[in-house]
Amino acid sequence: MSASATQQRVFNFSAGPAALPLSVLQQVQEELLCFPGAGASVMEVSHRGKAFVDIIEDAESTLRSLLNLSDDYALLFLQGGAALQFSMIPANLLRDSGKTAQYLLTGSWGKKAVAEAKKEGDVEVLYDAKDSNYDHVPSPSDYQVSDSAAYLYYCSNETIQGVQFASEPECPDSVPLVSDASSDFLCRPLPMDKYGLLYACAQKNAGPAGVTVAIVRRDLLERGSEQLPGYLQYRNHAAGGSMWNTPPTFPVYVLGKVARWLADDIGGLEAMEKQNQEKSKLLYDVLDSHSDFYHGHAKPEARSLMNVTFTLPNDELQAKFLAEAAENNLANMKGHRSVGGIRASIYNAMPIEGPRTLAEFMKDFALKNG
Numbered sequence: 001m002s003a004s005a006t007q008q009r010v011f012n013f014s015a016g017p018a019a020l021p022l023s024v025l026q027q028v029q030e031e032l033l034c035f036p037g038a039g040a041s042v043m044e045v046s047h048r049g050k051a052f053v054d055i056i057e058d059a060e061s062t063l064r065s066l067l068n069l070s071d072d073y074a075l076l077f078l079q080g081g082a083a084l085q086f087s088m089i090p091a092n093l094l095r096d097s098g099k100t101a102q103y104l105l106t107g108s109w110g111k112k113a114v115a116e117a118k119k120e121g122d123v124e125v126l127y128d129a130k131d132s133n134y135d136h137v138p139s140p141s142d143y144q145v146s147d148s149a150a151y152l153y154y155c156s157n158e159t160i161q162g163v164q165f166a167s168e169p170e171c172p173d174s175v176p177l178v179s180d181a182s183s184d185f186l187c188r189p190l191p192m193d194k195y196g197l198l199y200a201c202a203q204k205n206a207g208p209a210g211v212t213v214a215i216v217r218r219d220l221l222e223r224g225s226e227q228l229p230g231y232l233q234y235r236n237h238a239a240g241g242s243m244w245n246t247p248p249t250f251p252v253y254v255l256g257k258v259a260r261w262l263a264d265d266i267g268g269l270e271a272m273e274k275q276n277q278e279k280s281k282l283l284y285d286v287l288d289s290h291s292d293f294y295h296g297h298a299k300p301e302a303r304s305l306m307n308v309t310f311t312l313p314n315d316e317l318q319a320k321f322l323a324e325a326a327e328n329n330l331a332n333m334k335g336h337r338s339v340g341g342i343r344a345s346i347y348n349a350m351p352i353e354g355p356r357t358l359a360e361f362m363k364d365f366a367l368k369n370g
């Protein structure tokens with residue numbers, strides 16, 4: 001990449017699509033016109049040819065080793081984003097089951113998932129954090145999962161509110177635990193054997209938009225009715241190595257490079273978690289030390305490693321904050337349109353210099369405007 005192009009790059013706090021590791025972008029650029037050995041761009045070759053088969057197999061095996069994933073699970077590369085999973089999960093695991101699916105609601109994405117699931121069958125919201133404006137996660141004594149539920153669904157990190165579960169919710173062994181991990185996938189090690197199904201769209205923490213990773217315990221692959229549209233049937237994708245139809249080849253290729261970066265450059269998910277804790281602490285420390293000026297949205301025990309959400313004393317100051325931050329190369333922090341405020345997303349690919357620079361800016365801004 002030319003020096004001028006990299007020099008213009010800002011600290012990108014976008015919530016998604018979001019920052020990618022610079023080294024990954026540089027490799028993609030180097031290989032864009034001619035993927036080694038293929039004589040063409042990755043975008044221009046058959047998904048069944050050797051070049052792409054090697055790419056998708058490497059992406060899968062790198063993710064499997066990062067997650068320590070056993071062969072009891074299928075790992076699928078799908079399209080349709082997280083939103084399609086809102087429907088695909090109940091279509092496979094709830095439709096015609098005679099059971100009820102139970103949901104824990106800790107923010108906006110969970111709510112959307114419930115609305116879609118209701119079209120497929122009986123849904124019970126076991127816990128809803130709306131009374132406190134989605135600023136916390138429930139503790140195990142706040143809900144009781146039925147032994148015969150079709151599944152228990154939760155969103156491990158609510159991207160809009162900046163609220164994250166520190167660990168998995170309590171769930172009986174007889175009930176598949178299902179997680180929307182779209183915005184915290186790969187941010188820390190995952191005890192995958194606790195899950196029935198876990199999915200993540202790539203464009204927050206794992207790659208570009210266009211591919212969604214779904215990890216499905218193999219026994220659950222058999223639950224989908226024969227009547228489902230073929231694309232919605234998990235076992236079709238599992239049987240075909242995510243090649244039931246043409247997979248999103250370019251996003252899979254970039255996601256594979258991000259996984260390799262995590263494994264080889266970062267050193268795996270424990271090392272990544274350590275960095276994410278350091279990065280988020282820089283910002284939460286400022287919220288705590290300047291609590292008369294900044295108001296953090298999430299309760300301390302539910303603070304997200306990935307999305308740091310807060311407000312300033314009034315809208316004018318918020319607008320001023322965003323404008324002055326942008327002048328300092330601290331970009332894309334406007335909170336989601338549904339909740340307002342400021343949201344600094346500090347996904348895996350954000351280098352520590354980003355939150356470090358932002359923390360200094362925040363202290364300075366509070367001093368001048370408080």
Ligand SMILES: *Cc1c(COP(=O)(O)O)cnc(C)c1O
Nearest residue numbers: 081082083109159180182183201
């Ligand atoms: C972004 C996001 C979604 C929606 O993803 P799409 O790919 O746009 O469907 C769902 N859940 C969470 C937690 C998200 O962060």
